[in-house]
Amino acid sequence: MQLTQRAKHVDRHPMTWIERLYFWNILKGMLITLRHLFKRKATINFPEQKRSFSSVFRGLHVLNRDEEGRERCTACGLCAVACPAEAITMEAAERLPGEEQLYREEKYAAKYEINMLRCIFCGLCEEACPKDAIYLSQTFAPSNYSRKGFIYKKDDMLIPNPLTEPETYKKALGERPAKMIGNQ
């Protein structure tokens, strides 16, 4: 390829007399505005309508389950240390006999909180997780009345159980599987 190492002088040629007419300029501006009246609208009526998000959009977090409906998180804490905003706190607990249906690993997160006011939705927690247990979904933070309301508990983020509620599970999962495969 031939490289151009040259500078390009920008166009500064003087205006024609038509261009210099004051009212013509006003009229021209008006015409452009008028034309746009008949074009497709660029905006949507939020919140009645919602725009679609890309499959990798980094919105609110979801705590994932495996195919058998068991929580994937093993409370290793990697997400919490990777978080630049220090938004994640958790408490680990040991799985008891009989709870194998609930938790995938022998250790699980008894408490898992994310402070959405601190979170910057950077996605580093998702990148850090060795269990595919947390991901950022295609929703974004709703409003709330109190600061406390922004501290999301485990129940607020846990994905519905695919065995008992397959429909809502699917919806919550969104287009995520495609992204996760892309991520591997």
Place this chain on the structure above:
Amino acid sequence: MTTTDNDIISELKNKFGEAILMAQPTKDEFPTVWVDAAHIAEVLKYLKNEISRPYKMLYDLTAIDEQAKVHKVHQDSKFTIVYLLLSFDRNNFIRIKVPLSSDKPSVTSITKIWPAANWYEREVYDMFGVNFEGHPHLRRILMPGTWKGHPLQKCHPARATEMGPFQLPEDKQDEEQDMLKFKPEEWGLSKSNNDEEFMFLNLGPQHPGTHGVLRLVLQLDGESIVNVVPDIGFHHRGAEKMGERQSWHTYIPYTDRVEYLGGVMNNFPYVMCVEKLAGIQIPDRAKVIRIMLSELFRISSHLVWYGTFAQDLGMMTPVFLTFYDREKLFGIVEAITGDRMHPNWFRIGGVAQDLPNGWEKMVKDFLDYFPKRLKEYDKMVMRNNIFKARTVGIGVYTTEEAIEWGVTGAGLRATGFEWDFRKKQPYSGYEQFEFDIPTAQNGDCYDRAVVRVEEMRQSLRIIKQCLDNMPEGPYKSDHPATTPPIKKYTMIHIETLINHFLNVTWGPVIPAGEAFVGVEATKGHNGYYLTSDGSTGSYRTRIRTPSFPHMQFVPEISKGYTIADLLAILGSVDYVLSDVDR
């Protein structure tokens, strides 16, 4: 070090003898010399005015608190002042370091040599407590005047939680307010001339025309501007201090926010600098992806400037149209990175993810769509009589003045000087792309605007070439310091899992050393100067942003114009307050 570097170092040694303490090899291979504090002014004067192929631009001036450092280069230095000069004739930098070993560090001010040193020295005083003898107004610039301590000293806490809860009782509020009161005498401004009293007017901190929290105190004679005193620091968030607290990896999201219109353009110099320190080679695909994303963001940032600039001059429509186009760009950015303004998407050793399926179509659609719009904007804005009347011949400066004051980017090219770091010091493979450097002739507001408009077209050319020639291959390097390592390799067995754990928790350990890497960002030349002390985080993170010197230059080019012209000048300079204050 190359031979030319040795030349300049031996030349300095011959000339100044004992005053040149030592030369230091650095990872960026800039010639780096330590100079005795007593002779710094002479040495800098020599480099600027007397040497052949001189170093005309004071590119950066900063300091390092060496007191907590393990791998010291100069054993006695407590504070090191770092001058970075740029020579256009040599197309190279030189770094001069001055060790200060006293507890009350002090050094000669170089404002007499470079007027642009004024703000830089104030910043060093503010952040490190270093005194500059002979400085005209040595006072805080970023922190509030009532602040106790100097934030970038190692003994200063890095977190609000270490400083106790914030309180604002009435007397403190009064004190703060009193501090903000503008006293013309303090700035050496007279209150009146022979026959008239001047008016002092606050423009900002909350004013739509200042594009952010910026306060300009105007000294007015009727409507014409006698002088301007910018008061900055309202947007200061301590980005440099945070760099010392975060790990190498978890600092990347913070860089996004330094110049928030540039998105990945901020990740770019930072990750390249870390890669230089660690010696990581980047796969070709990652390089081209980085370039493509950066150019998309260049267009996006220029669109914001275009619309708001036109709006500053009284046109309401363009801003809606340019923001609509920007929204289209954000569609692409969101599909690729997952976020819009803060993509946090470059990683040490590559990028976060591969490009998604179907990216080609999105990019191609934009390439087809956008040139038409640019043409429409040309008709609507650039060739509009009123727009021209308000910008042609306003805020003029020459190439020499621009260099004197540290101006880079479109503001420099508008004076007719063909200088683009993508061409002159290519990085990340820019040398393989075909594009032109738009230049104008007069260095006025209008010329800065045409240069930016043309730059958008050139960016489209670059993106087109990325689209046509995107290399196959990995998007991340397999170097051990790549963070996070490619997941495919991490969860195979316990060894790789341990590796993943170490890499994600502490992150990579970067060998001790220092480097500076800059890129031709949207607003000018943006660079990161990182010092590693051989640990998991940066010892000193210096962010050299273009908007800082540009803002310092505003008073010089506004004198004698009216307030309405000042708004045209501010718009044409194209700064972001987060980029000024960091």
